[in-house]
Amino acid sequence: MSAATHSVAILGGTGGLGKHISLAFLTEFKSSFPTVRVLTRDPSSAAAHAIAEKGATLVKLNESDLPRILEEAFKDIDVIVNALPVHISEEAKQAVIYAAAKSDVKVYFLDEFGQDHRVEGFPGSNHPEWINKQRIAAETRRKLQGKKVIALYCGLFFDYSLTVMGVDVEKNVYSAYGSPSQRFSTTSKTDVARSIARLAILALDPATAHKVPNDVRIAGATVSHEEIRDIVARVKGVSRGEIHSEDLQPHKEALRQNPGENFIEYLRVIIAEGKGNLSLDNAMELVNPGEAFWKWTTVEDHMRAL
Ligand SMILES: NC(=O)c1ccc[n+]([C@@H]2O[C@H](COP(=O)([O-])OP(=O)(O)OC[C@H]3O[C@@H](n4cnc5c(N)ncnc54)[C@H](OP(=O)(O)O)[C@@H]3O)[C@@H](O)[C@H]2O)c1
Known part of the structure; x- marks a missing residue:
């Protein structure tokens, strides 16, 4: 590893993904990043405490x-990681871009960490979350x-992929849209965090x-419903579970007619079409x-860890 040392500010560093990012910088990559600033609305939360105990400096965010606050927090920072959720206000998104642009930061990670929506296949009716991410990415790069x-x-996170992709480990039932041998990529949050560092x-x-x-693009693991079914059988010592396969076309057509809202349906359709394989x-x-x-x-x- 390079001997140079750097500083990082993490937005959303107490969150579902963010706490793994904070921990990666504070532990495995500590020698490269002696300064880790985590921005949080509530420095007294348990998640914020856990990170502070490992050496993070907490910065209280006040809308x-x-x-x-952002201008101060980004002072003398080399890297900003934006791990805020998509639903934060437009005003807050713009404030982050503005402060990052004004700062001397050298590397900025967009709030992506999911599907590669550049390849998605809903011309004219892409999901609003992806349209929004593309708009923010273009604006951030411009500024x-x-x-x-x-x-x-990174594709889906492991835990998320199991819940949204019709995988029921408990019941040992696996429901795919289209072919159950279609593969999709999924990455553990810890490995996403390490990759960022x-x-x-x-x-x-x-x-x-x-x-x-x-x-x-990264792909910690790339598997199909059939392969997950076989992994569960091996790891849990159970018989190979039931596979259900639903016709993809009605789901795709429903999204064409009613674009928007249902993010999981979008994910399942594009994954069934092989576009989630990274x-x-x-x-x-x-x-x-x-x-x-x-x-x-x-x-x-x-x-094994479940
Ligand atoms: N690939 C996948 O499967 C997958 C799944 C989920 C998310 N993601 C992506 O991962 C990234 C992070 O998502 P996440 O689910 O980890 O985020 P999250 O846990 O919902 O939020 C991260 C942190 O942001 C702060 N926060 C929450 N709501 C806020 C608000 N309205 N205004 C300001 N701060 C707020 C909270 O910190 P404080 O309370 O400490 O301020 C929270 O701990 C996003 O880019 C998302 O699209 C990917």
Whole structure:
């Protein structure tokens, strides 16, 4: 690992993904990042305490004074990771972009961390969340010219993928839209967090910065419903469960007629069409060459821990 030291500010660093990001910087990547600032609306929360105990400096976010607080929080910071949820106010989104643009930050991670929606297939009726993410990404890149702005796509998180993809481990039933052998990518939150830290180090090092794309895809594991069913049977010592397969076309047609609202339906349809498979054209070897930094968590590992 490079001997250079850096500083990072994490927005949403107490959250579902964010706490893993905070912990990765505070533990495995501590020698590269002695300064970790986590922005939170409530520094007294249990999640904020847990991170502070590991060495993070907490910065209290106050919506009424956001521009000033962000400006202060981004001072002397090399990397900003935006792990805020999509539903935060437009005003807050704009305040983050404005403060990041004004700062001397060198690397900025967009609030992506999901499907690679650049390849999604709903022309004219894409999901509002993805349309919004694309708008914010374009605006951030325009306003942060001269800084490295990275979108990291990792597919579904393990825990999320199980709940939304029709996988019921308890009942040992697996429901796919379309073919149950269609594969999709899923990554553990810990590995997403480690990848962010590694990309930050690579992007900050003048010798490797040119290797880091603006749009980065990773795929901790790529599996189908059938493969998950077989993994559960192996790991839990149960018989191979039932597979259900639903016709994809009515689901796709329903979204065409009623675009918008149902995010999980969008995910399931695009995954059924093979667009959730990030196993090709990804940056796994750049991020973690030959698994030199960590072993990617497998679906087997995840099932064993359930
Ligand atoms: N790939 C996947 O399967 C998947 C699944 C879920 C999310 N994601 C992505 O991961 C990223 C983070 O999502 P997440 O679910 O981890 O976020 P989250 O846990 O919902 O929120 C992260 C943190 O943001 C702060 N926060 C929450 N609501 C806020 C508000 N209205 N205004 C200001 N701050 C607020 C909270 O911190 P404090 O209370 O400490 O302020 C919270 O701990 C997003 O880009 C999301 O799209 C991906």
